[in-house]
Each structure stands twice: as C-alpha cells, then as structure tokens.
Amino acid sequence: QICVVFSEELKCWCRAVIKSIMYCAGHYQTECFLVDYAKYAFVKSKDVRVAVEAFMQIPYRAKKCRLYCTKPVTLRINFYEDTAKIVPAKRWDNAATQYFRSLLK
Numbered sequence: 001q002i003c004v005v006f007s008e009e010l011k012c013w014c015r016a017v018i019k020s021i022m023y024c025a026g027h028y029q030t031e032c033f034l035v036d037y038a039k040y041a042f043v044k045s046k047d048v049r050v051a052v053e054a055f056m057q058i059p060y061r062a063k064k065c066r067l068y069c070t071k072p073v074t075l076r077i078n079f080y081e082d083t084a085k086i087v088p089a090k091r092w093d094n095a096a097t098q099y100f101r102s103l104l105k
Contacts, residue, residue: 004055005032006047015051015060016043038062072096 005016016032019040023029028045073096074089092100 002035002051002056004049004051005030005034005041005043007034007041007043009041010034010037013049015055016041018048021045036061038064 002015002017004013006012007014014034015036016034018030018032020031021028022031030043030045030048032041032043032048033039034041072089072092073086074093075084076087077084
C-alpha cells in the first residue's frame, strides 16, 4: 500500500511504500521506499499519512527497470592465497551503485 511521508532530506511530501517499522530513541521510525525518487529513507511515524486519491493519480517520476544481460558482481579477496577475483553476487553493492549513478550524471 502506498502512503505519503514527509522526507526531511528532500524537504517535501513523497509517495512511499513502508518496508519496516522500528522503535528507536523513544519514537517509532519507518523505513520507506520513496517511489518517485527510487530511494530508501527513514521517516518518523508521525510524518506518515494516508494518501489522497488525487495525489495517487499523478504518474510516478521513477520507473523500475533493469539493465539487459547485466548481473551484479563483487570482488572476492582471499587473504590466505593473496588473490582477488570478480565473482557473481546476489545484489549490487554500494560501491557499484554509486559508480553507476556517477556515470548517469
């Protein structure tokens, strides 16, 4: 279910999907996926609202897509054999994601 959250980082209200809820420092915090910005953010539970139907009719700014025939890899280092090799991974690591974003800019 999509709801509306206030992002402190972006300083605006955004459509989001709540991924998890946790209790932290005396208040509840939600981990949300901001559907218009395709990024994750932590939001205080007091900043979560039910979405108005008219707000939900606006097309999403971000679209989910995949790179054709591109699979994530990671660098595996073996300290005992003093070797390093690139091997398949289950998901993209942060360094690869940041590098890809810098290429897009």
